[in-house]
Amino acid sequence: MSALIEKFxxxxxxxxxxxxDVKKLGIHSEEGRSKLMSAKEYLLEHLxxxxxxLYPVLRKNTKHNKNLKKDLEIFAIEPEYVSRVVLxxxxxxxxxxxNKDFQINFESLFTALNARIRNEEEALYQEYEEIMKKMGGVS
Incomplete structure (x- = not known):
């Protein structure tokens, strides 16, 4: 596995x-909110x-890989959507x-991040690894 994928x-x-942890502590508790807000920069940097x-390498290689093209079309809006939800x-x-929408917005954030993580780990990371092998190296 490439260093980049291991890191991600x-x-x-x-x-x-x-x-x-935030959910366990309670999103309305001071400790839960503090933990969440302290993770902001880490999360934004990761995205x-x-x-x-990751995504530019995958997009560049869709010409010769119909499965990858289909996967990226399915997830096309998703990376930008998740980044926007987080921001x-x-x-x-x-x-x-x-405000009253805080809990709902946190649940949307949680759901969007979990979906992105699942999609990347189940469908996209293996494709990235195969591309890197074909290119003669691992990142």
């Missing part, structure tokens, strides 16, 4: 653990790296203002 999988585990290092959530709540 490790980060996925950490992100899921943070989100589960940025995937959007810049909007943190923009809205980073000042500490909590």
């Amino acid at each position: 999988k490790k980060e996925h585990s950490e992100i899921v653990a943070i989100l589960k 940025r790296e995937e959007n810049e290092e 909007e959530f943190f923009d809205k709540y980073s000042e500490g203002t909590i």
Whole structure:
């Protein structure tokens, strides 16, 4: 497995653990909100790296791989959508203002991130690994 994919999988585990901790602590508790807000930069950096290092390689190789093309068409909006959901959530709540939609928006964030992680790990990472092997190296 490439170093990049290992790194992303490790980060996925950490992100899921943070989100589960937040749910366990309670999204409305000071400790839960604090833990979530402290993860903002880590989460945004992870998404940025995937959007810049993973998806361009995959998109560039769709010409010769119909399965990959189909997978990326299915997930086409998803990477940008998840990034937007995350940014909007943190923009809205980073000042500490909590409204009645906070729980619903957190659940949307949690669901979107879990879906992205599952899609990447089940469908896209293996494709990336195969592309890198064909290119004669691993990143």
